[in-house]
Amino acid sequence: RKEVEQDPGPFNVPEGATVAFNCTYSNSASQSFFWYRQDCRKEPKLLMSVYSSGNEDGRFTAQLNRASQYISLLIRDSKLSDSATYLCVVRENTGFQKLVFGTGTRLLVSP
Amino acid sequence: EAQVTQNPRYLITVTGKKLTVTCSQNMNHEYMSWYRQDPGLGLRQIYYSMNVEVTDKGDVPEGYKVSRKEKRNFPLILESPSPNQTSLYFCASSSLRQGSNQPQHFGDGTRLSIL
Numbered sequence: 001r002k003e004v005e006q007d008p009g010p011f012n013v014p015e016g017a018t019v020a021f022n023c024t025y026s027n028s029a030s031q032s033f034f035w036y037r038q039d040c041r042k043e044p045k046l047l048m049s050v051y052s053s054g055n056e057d058g059r060f061t062a063q064l065n066r067a068s069q070y071i072s073l074l075i076r077d078s079k080l081s082d083s084a085t086y087l088c089v090v091r092e093n094t095g096f097q098k099l100v101f102g103t104g105t106r107l108l109v110s111p
Numbered sequence: 112e113a114q115v116t117q118n119p120r121y122l123i124t125v126t127g128k129k130l131t132v133t134c135s136q137n138m139n140h141e142y143m144s145w146y147r148q149d150p151g152l153g154l155r156q157i158y159y160s161m162n163v164e165v166t167d168k169g170d171v172p173e174g175y176k177v178s179r180k181e182k183r184n185f186p187l188i189l190e191s192p193s194p195n196q197t198s199l200y201f202c203a204s205s206s207l208r209q210g211s212n213q214p215q216h217f218g219d220g221t222r223l224s225i226l
Contacts, residue, residue, distance in 0.1 A: 043201055043217035103153035
């Protein structure tokens with residue numbers, strides 16, 4: 001079983017749609033959680049951290065369910081510019097800041 | 112501007128010819144790391160460093176070396192590159208000073224092709 005699993009997609013949605021991605025992680029001692037965005041052939045960029053109480057940043061909402069070991073990302077009112085690959089990232093409970101990356105979920109927003 | 116700079120961005124070379132990919136950050140970060148990204152496998156950690164002169168293996172260290180002689184620089188060395196090291200490489204850095212929720216900042220990536 002992969003340490004961090006994501007549906008690779010692609011998710012094809014029209015502009016204005018709401019779309020949700022889930023991610024599961026296997027290490028129950030994982031400590032920190034993030035969503036990164038990666039455009040084609042570019043570097044990953046932090047989209048948002050994920051907190052236990054859930055958090056929102058504009059059109060983006062992230063949720064963490066520690067009991068079920070999954071993380072979600074909700075995007076409301078999708079824009080064409082949201083088309084990218086979304087990486088679920090987990091920091092394990094070790095002393096050396098190791099990040100474990102999911103393989104990403106690809107989102108395509110069409111006009 | 113805070114950034115992580117990798118060089119070169121693209122390199123095509125031949126098997127066995129030693130190469131170095133440089134990485135430099137200007138944020139005074141303690142932690143630096145190298146990843147490779149391959150289709151269907153996501154980003155995998157090659158080596159990391161917690162501070163100057165402190166380096167350790169990640170998940171896929173075979174065929175690579177690193178050094179951390181200065182805080183800002185963390186070069187990746189391929190002593191004898193082979194075709195299975197053809198990949199997209201990212202350097203990243205983060206601060207260790209403010210707890211575990213610090214994100215990693217990535218360089219633009221280096222696309223290596225080993226023929």
